[in-house]
Amino acid sequence: MLVQPEPESATILVVDDDPFTRHMLTRYLVREGYRVIEAANGEAALDLYWRDLPDLVLLDALMPVIDGFEVCKRLHTMAPGSPAPVLMITGLEDEKSVDQAFEIGVADYITKPINWAVLRQRVRRLIAQHRLEQQLREANYQLQQLTVIDSLTQVANxxxxxxxxxxxxxxxxxxxxxxxxxxxxxxxxxxxxxxxxxxxxxxxxxxxxxxxxxxxxxxxxxxxxxxxxxxxxxxxxxxxxxxxxxxxxxxxxxxxxxxxxxxxxxxxxxxxxxxxxxxxxxxxxxxxxxxxxxxxxxxxxxxxxxxxxxxxxxxxxxxxxxxxxxx
Structure with a gap:
């Protein structure tokens, strides 16, 4: 049976080039019971992602050198089908930016100034959904293994x-x-x-x-x-x-x-x-x-x-x- 996990045990990667915003996000999420790692730019975010494999990436859209759109695109290119969900934080509300975000694999977005109650619910939902998808993939893998493994000898059938x-x-x-x-x-x-x-x-x-x-x-x-x-x-x-x-x-x-x-x-x-x-x-x-x-x-x-x-x-x-x- 798939059991919905407690999201408070999750790790969140916060990526924002603004120190004040990053500090506020980290402080809030730690208070909510999450483990938080921080990145001040896109390049550092990609390095930390592969080191810590977070359950959620909280990503600023507009950053110098490598912006949030490019970070998300690279995550999906390097880990197709399995990267952690990306919750993008943006001041952009135009239709083109929203469409671009979802086209490259952003799971959801929230606008600035941040509504903390909305952020809390979206973070919980995305982490729980990601964990359940991981459990489902593992269950499917185990089921597939049963079809190709000899049950007595545990070698291929x-x-x-x-x-x-x-x-x-x-x-x-x-x-x-x-x-x-x-x-x-x-x-x-x-x-x-x-x-x-x-x-x-x-x-x-x-x-x-x-x-x-x-x-x-x-x-x-x-x-x-x-x-x-x-x-x-x-x-x-x-x-x-x-x-x-x-x-x-x-x-x-x-x-x-x-x-x-x-x-x-x-x-x-x-x-x-x-x-x-x-x-x-x-x-x-x-x-x-x-x-x-x-x-x-x-x-x-x-x-x-x-x-x-x-x-x-x-x-x-x-x-x-x-x-x-x-x-």
């Missing part, structure tokens, strides 16, 4: 994998950059589940997912739960050599966990097999080609004894067909 692979495929196609994919499978996981139980199986999946995430160091690389005990890692702008290094690290990291697996025919601990595929996307290819090739490489790793990776580089098409090279 299959839906996010499909979206991200398509996104990075398009980018790599435009920029003629390599794109790699690693598909991982926990070895003999069904035996593990049958022997240790589903709760232990869930914990195993969680630990492995966390280990895979910790083994990935670039922000652009995405670890996903592909399905069941399978995970997929999308590696944008990564060559086959780079992807094999990642895969080797993944295999070693999971083995180093030393999770007991008494029912494994090949190892006494939980291990991982990985299939690696890499290509430079071209119009003749589809994202599904990369997935299929990584699956084929995973099959090879399983066939050769598990607890290892196999890699395939998809050569550019020649005579209408792709050529796969095992590594």
């Amino acid at each position: 299959r839906r996010r994998f499909d979206e991200y692979l398509l996104q990075e495929w398009g980018r790599a196609l435009r920029e003629h950059q390599p794109l790699s994919l690693v598909i991982c499978d926990i070895d003999h996981f069904k035996h593990y589940n049958d022997h240790y139980g589903h709760q232990a199986g869930d914990r195993c999946l969680q630990v492995v997912a966390k280990t895979l995430s910790q083994s990935i160091h670039r922000i652009a690389d995405l670890v996903t739960r592909y399905g069941g005990e399978e995970f997929a890692i999308v590696l944008p702008n990564t060559t086959l050599e780079g992807a094999t290094q990642v895969s080797d690290r993944l295999v070693r990291s999971v083995q180093a966990l030393a999770l007991p697996h008494q029912m494994s025919p090949t190892s006494a601990v939980v291990t991982l097999s990985c299939g690696v595929a890499s290509l430079i996307p071209m119009p003749d290819y589809l994202p599904s080609d990369l997935v299929f090739t990584a699956d084929q490489a995973l099959y090879q790793a399983k066939n050769r004894g598990r607890n290892q990776f196999r890699a395939i580089y998809v050569m550019p098409p020649n005579t209408g067909q792709s050529v796969n090279v095992m590594v």
Whole structure:
């Protein structure tokens, strides 16, 4: 539930080049229970804004060098959709100035001489509205996260994998950059589940997912739960050599966990097999080609004894067909 916050806990940035007006505003707002920071000009206001991130900017319209209109415009350019509301204080009442103020993102305005009762109500309303908008954005973000995060392992889910692979495929196609994919499978996981139980199986999946995430160091690389005990890692702008290094690290990291697996025919601990595929996307290819090739490489790793990776580089098409090279 969204709860309206107490505005008295808010921080207000007061911007006015006139010391007397600034002093009067600060004195009044402090008495109302607000924390107040002051700026004597537009440049100082922008610096203080990014340092303190206030809940409201009380801004004089007419100032030398950088006026209030320019300050507001810059705030909305540098922080689109999320800056604190601007309450402009102005002696200007002509229609053109009022229209200009609202066009650049001013939330409201109040004229000089200041009516303190009106100022009090507008400050309270704008701060409360801003806080509620922040809560709503956070709630929407959390809801969005639920649609792309696997609830058990807390890594990205299959839906996010499909979206991200398509996104990075398009980018790599435009920029003629390599794109790699690693598909991982926990070895003999069904035996593990049958022997240790589903709760232990869930914990195993969680630990492995966390280990895979910790083994990935670039922000652009995405670890996903592909399905069941399978995970997929999308590696944008990564060559086959780079992807094999990642895969080797993944295999070693999971083995180093030393999770007991008494029912494994090949190892006494939980291990991982990985299939690696890499290509430079071209119009003749589809994202599904990369997935299929990584699956084929995973099959090879399983066939050769598990607890290892196999890699395939998809050569550019020649005579209408792709050529796969095992590594």
